Amino acid sequence: MTKTFMKNLSVIVVAAGAVAICGMGYLHTQREQAAQQVTYAQSAVSTQNKQLQELKETVASLYQDGSSGILAATTTKETVDSLNNSLGSIQTSAESFGISDSQLPKGMRTLNKEKEILSSELQTITAKLTLQTKINHLFAKEVNWTTYSGDEVLKESVKDTDINDLKDQVSLISADDWQTLANQYLTEANSQQTTIKEIQASIDNMYQDGTATDAANLDEYTTLVTAIDAVKNQTIRQSFVQTLNAINEQMGFGMPAQ
Numbered sequence: 001m002t003k004t005f006m007k008n009l010s011v012i013v014v015a016a017g018a019v020a021i022c023g024m025g026y027l028h029t030q031r032e033q034a035a036q037q038v039t040y041a042q043s044a045v046s047t048q049n050k051q052l053q054e055l056k057e058t059v060a061s062l063y064q065d066g067s068s069g070i071l072a073a074t075t076t077k078e079t080v081d082s083l084n085n086s087l088g089s090i091q092t093s094a095e096s097f098g099i100s101d102s103q104l105p106k107g108m109r110t111l112n113k114e115k116e117i118l119s120s121e122l123q124t125i126t127a128k129l130t131l132q133t134k135i136n137h138l139f140a141k142e143v144n145w146t147t148y149s150g151d152e153v154l155k156e157s158v159k160d161t162d163i164n165d166l167k168d169q170v171s172l173i174s175a176d177d178w179q180t181l182a183n184q185y186l187t188e189a190n191s192q193q194t195t196i197k198e199i200q201a202s203i204d205n206m207y208q209d210g211t212a213t214d215a216a217n218l219d220e221y222t223t224l225v226t227a228i229d230a231v232k233n234q235t236i237r238q239s240f241v242q243t244l245n246a247i248n249e250q251m252g253f254g255m256p257a258q
Contacts, residue, residue, distance in 0.1 A: 037099050041094075041097040052114060055083065055118065056114075062080070063075075069177055070177050092111040093112055135166060138186075139152045145181065153233050167186050199228060203243050206224075212247045212250040218253055222255065225244060241257045241258065
């Protein structure tokens with residue numbers, strides 16, 4: 001029995017030794033792999049930096065100039081999506097090299113911060129493109145995203161909430177010339193909308209159910225005939241002209257609206 005016990009004990013000792021040796025070998029292999037990954041990350045700084053700098057130059061070309069924030073006319077969502085994909089392929093994080101943050105080379109940490117900044121910039125450009133499309137939809141024709149002209153014509157279907165929602169979204173963009181330009185168009189849209197609503201309210205007060213009311217006096221009528229000249233949307237303006245002429249015929253003012 002003693003011999004059997006000693007034999008079993010020997011087997012256990014040998015097995016434990018083998019496990020310990022394997023464990024030490026595994027740890028050694030892991031250390032070697034980690035060292036290799038750190039070395040690879042260090043050697044990759046130069047190539048990743050080159051790719052990142054080239055991408056930064058391409059992103060800079062998306063603007064009309066370097067400081068205004070106004071986008072070039074050739075900038076599209078497809079272009080930005082492509083650049084985002086390219087940016088995603090640039091490896092700068094510890095995770096991408098299979099190492100810990102503390103092992104990431106200093107130069108790669110710098111590149112990782114630059115990559116994050118560039119990613120944020122591309123997100124802003126995407127937001128601007130989206131807002132440009134939405135603001136264009138407020139008007140009969142696409143507006144000039146280089147210089148404000150003030151010749152825009154508001155669509156008939158635009159609601160106050162459409163304009164106000166866009167104001168809130170534009171306010172989230174960092175202040176620059178693009179934001180100023182976007183706000184100019186929204187101010188123009190709001191101004192035209194206000195004019196239309198005020199004229200409509202006055203007409204509704206003067207003309208109800210096809211009949212001129214007691215509020216339809218010459219002074220009010222003359223004021224509206226002049227006011228409709230400020231309405232840029234010709235469809236809405238002609239609707240006002242027709243109603244004012246109906247009032248003119250009933251009241252005999254002798255001053256048809258044109």
